[in-house]
Amino acid sequence: MTLLRVEGLTKRYGATDVLRGVDLDVDHGERIAILGASGSGKSTLLRCLNFMEMPDAGTVTLDGQAIGRRESELVKLRQRIGMVFQQFNLFPHMTAIGNVMEGLRTVRRFGKAKARARAETELARVGLADKAETYPAHLSGGQKQRVAIARALAMDPELLLFDEPTSALDPELVGEVLTVIRSLAEEGRTMLLVTHELGFAYHVATRVIFLADGTIHEQGTPDEVLKRPRKERTQSFLARHKEFSL
Amino acid sequence: MTYTWDFAPVVANWDLLAEGLLNTLKVTGTALSCGLALGLVLALMRLSRHRLTSWPAGFVIEVFRTTPPLVQLFWFFFALPLLVGIEMTPFMAAAVTFSIQSAAFFAEVFRAGIQSVERGQWDGARAIGMTYAQAMQRIVLPQAVKRMIPAFMERAIELMKTTTLVATISYADLLFAANEISQKTFRPLETYTVVALVYFVLIFLASLLARQLELRLARSGESTVR
């Protein structure tokens, strides 16, 4: 069953066409890895899905409901779609638990005790119950990203967007974040993941999309796209990622 | 020719000086609090995407930043009352002028502070479903205000110095008191010297405080804006 339907998504920056009419259906429980060279429009595609970037043309339909461009609609949409960023974007003036509670308190209007209980659950889920009162400045990159994941989860999103969640991390910290994401996959959550971790994509994704020149160049199961790519550009992209081992 | 200094007549009029000082602080305090509130409003208007709100704010800010404060004060004291048909006391004229004038400066401080907050903070706030107003209030402004503190302090000190202008429209501030006393006692040298020193001590202490605060913010790793 389709959760999210994207049709004819187009985005232009000045004279550059970043997205040239992307069509995409995301079913409940699907985990889609989006690959592509830098500048292929991966992040832009993700950011257009929850309208962090305003697409120039195209429609986004969530659960059969087309999304308009009014702020009230966008705000509601973003409550249903969680997003995790490359640079974490934690709020530095709030503790870890404060970050997780913020959406519940300000957007969902939860009472303090209820928001706190919920936030504690989410922090425990990402293994950071003991860091609740710590400010982001005193957390490692991996811990920051796990708090950011907890912040997104607290809003009960129907869909999770990960925008290169491990690209800003030191290599030794990547594992802890991927473990958390894998556990979310095992819960059967629907997610879209822009990543350079091809091995991770192969094992976790149910579908892989290869983006080039602002369109979906090739897509299929991880086996199809990563092991037996049909298109030449996909092959050369994969060949350049030597560290990729299945 | 040797002049014999005599501070006794000045000391005898300490009550006038104290009252003047109090009035100076009154104008400064009023203009500061109104100016901060109005400055935030102007900054938010100027940052707006709608020309109908950003343009008037920009106009007010530019006019009050580029014309001399004394000209503004005279305009509000001598011209405005005739224009709108109300009585304007020197205090009212001073409070209105310096509130708007410092609002114009504060607005630019607010704007610089708000713009210094990284785009990612907006992203983070919007991604959890916050509206523009919620993101501004809960996420951006709290971070911006901390960076603006030194610039605010500097502006507040400038404001205290600027309030001396009210003496020219006969508001009984500290400088006006000096004028009174020197005419009464024929001791302008002592009077103006004492008043200059009072201002110096007051403003110097405020500057020291501002510098301390700035150092502490710098040490805690907070960037600041000008």
Add this chain to the structure above:
Amino acid sequence: MRWDFASVFDNTDALLVGAAGTLRIFAICLVLGLSLGLVVGLGRYARSRWAYVPATIFVEFFRNTPVLVQILWFYFALPILLPFSISPLAAASLGISLNSAAFSAEIYRGGIQSIDRGQWDGARAIGMSWAQAMRRIILPQALKRMTPALTNRAIEIFKMSTLASAVAYVELLQQGKLIASLNFNPIEAYTAVAVIFFVFLWPLVQFTYLLERRLRRDE
């Protein structure tokens, strides 16, 4: 209420006299303030205590007292200590120049300090004296960085020139006062004065913004 600017235009000659007075005091204070500021700024930068301490006292005193108080002090108080009287122009120029010197001194010092130490090393390595290095190598680079701040100072001096009206020096605001009291038209008179200042200063302010933007882009 009807606006009637004819009564102001009838007094164009008075306004011209005022504008001349404003420009005269502006020029005096600009030259005195910025050049004295350089001397004081070098004193603040110096290692020697004999230069540093007096320069610091000067800067702190004049930055932390209101200009109007200084002007009135020079006009009413100082003549008592002197065998001659002080004109409104002299009193106002003294107050504004000393204040501007204190503020610009800090601009000069900041600008000089911002120059990379390697520039000093390079200059000394080819045998330059301190003064030569300062004049030929350091100051030219520092001046470029200081230009926006110094232009800002110039604008402040222009605005401060109105304070001279407090000791009845004939400048634009003083003439505005005169016109208002002779023709009973304060609305038009003071509006005209405000507009004149705005027209004078606005291009200068925009120019400063441009300089700031260009400097930020260059660095």
